[in-house]
Amino acid sequence: MSLWPRAVYVHVPFCLHHCGYCDFTLVASRDHLIPQYLECLSREIRHQTAGLSLPLPVDTIFIGGGTPTHLTPDQLQILLTTISQAFELSEQGEFSVEANPDGLDDPRLAVLQSFRVNRLSLGVQSFDQSQLQTLERTHQPADALEVIQRARKYFQNVSVDLIFGVPGQSLSAWEQTLLTAAALPIQHISTYGLTYEQGTPFFRRANQGVLRKLPDEVERDMYLAAIRILQSHGLNHYEVSNFARDGFQCRHNMVYWTADEYFAFGPGAARYIHGVRSTGVRSVVRWLRSWNHHEPCLEDVEQNTSEEKAREAVMLGLRLRKGFRISDLEHRFNVCLRALAGPALDRGFRNGLIEESEGFLRLTENGLLLADTVVSDFLVGDDP
Ligand code: SF4
Structure with a gap:
């Protein structure tokens, strides 16, 4: 087994x-910074790869953003050449x-295909025009439908992201978006509840009462509708927010959820190499300034203890619907789960939020509705 990660993330912040x-981490309308x-x-x-024999063999590469396909075909060609000189994707990678959807034309799709890209993850978010407008998306529902059909000519594996809990969105409008998505020739769907992150215009507008958050019960019903509708259309619920047809789970994201290691490059990109987690500086301008001077610029460098790594693995593993095999975790981190998190386990079992079955620990259906709270209970030990 390689001593180096077998997964690569590249962040494109435009x-x-x-x-x-x-x-x-991104900038808009600053395309002059792309070169x-x-x-x-x-x-x-x-x-990061100095001294290694390149290209390094890897099993997954994920280029995220931002919008990687905001780059021109020529710029994409440069990006993909740089990546392929350093990393070689395995045969089945x-x-x-x-x-x-906007701007995703045939020349861009052809460049991606020519570099062995084999999975496209499309930021569709909704098939409802008014929701797209509220979210300030720049495409129309018809653009997304057209692009999905076109992308399928290049890639067998297409995923779409959808957002629920948008101000003004009704349960039936969300169900309609789900039904539209489920009928498309796609293999994977990620569904996210809208969040109001501090510092964003949405956070400010929600605080001013200009944007009205949906009630928690409506969001819960929307989440349950996603599970019901997508599963009934053959998209298996395999992670808290993710659904896939058989054999199309996102292998790169599985690296994160199984607490494996990965390279990462670009501003704000988080990596995990040889037990150390670190993040590229989040300001695009500061990141550019540092690398213009050939100076690495990392934030939040953390070398975790074995116990901290085990806790992280529990939190990540619980996000998977199948959970994680307890004996694998104990063996891998040389810990006893009960000694590590006895009180959190007891609370989870007592409240019907987690369950143990055939050696796996996983969230129950009730636990799923409170996933973030349940998993964060495992983050720190209880005081004696
Ligand atoms: S949500 Fe909007 S701004 Fe953020 S990465 Fe996607 S397209 Fe860019």
């Missing part, structure tokens, strides 16, 4: 427009690229 709810970004990314990759 978008056409900065949607009001988004707190990802500099490509040069700096190449430096960062060379720096998964190579995902995030994209938005």
Whole structure:
């Protein structure tokens, strides 16, 4: 087994427009920075892989953003050349690229295909025009439908992201979006509840009462509707927010949920290498400035103890619907789960939020509705 991670994430921090709810690392309308970004990314990759025999073999590559396909076909070609010089995807590897429907034309799709990209993750969010407008998305429902059909000519594996809990959205409008998505020739769907992150325009507008958050019960019903509708259309619920047809679970994201290690490059990109987690500096301008001077710029560098790693693995593993095999976790981190998290286990069992079955620990259906709260209970030990 390789001593180096077998997964790579590359962050492309450019978008056409900065949607009001988004707190990802990105800049909009600063396309003049793209050539500099490509040069700096190449430096960062060379720096992190210095002394290694390249290209390194990997099983998954994921280019996310931002909007990677906001780059022109020529710029995409440079990006993919840089990545492929450093990393070689295994024969059966998964190579995902995030994209938005607007601007995703044939020349871009052809460049992606020519570099062995084999999975497209599309930021569709909704098939309802008014919801797209509220979310400040720049495409129309018809654009998404057209792009999905076109993308399928290039890729067998297409995923779409959908958002529920949008101000003004009714349960039936959300169900309609789900039904539309489920009838499309796609293999994977991610559904996210809208969040109001501090510092975003949506956070401010919600506090001012300009945007009205949906009641928790409505959001819960929307989440349950997603599970019911997507599962009944053959999309298996395999992670808290993710659904896939048989054999199409996102292999790259499985690396995260099984607490395995991965390379990451670009501003704000989080990596996990040789037991150390760190994040590229989140400001795009500061990241560019550092790499222009050939200086690495990491934030939040953490070397976790075995106990902390085990806790993280529990939290991540519980996000999977099948949960995690307790004996595997205990063996891998040389811990006893009960000694690690006895009180959290007791609370979870007592409240019907977690269950143990055939050696696996997993969330119950009630636990699923409170997933973030339940998993965070395992983050720190209880005081004696
Ligand atoms: S397109 Fe996506 S990444 Fe870009 S600003 Fe909107 S939500 Fe954020």
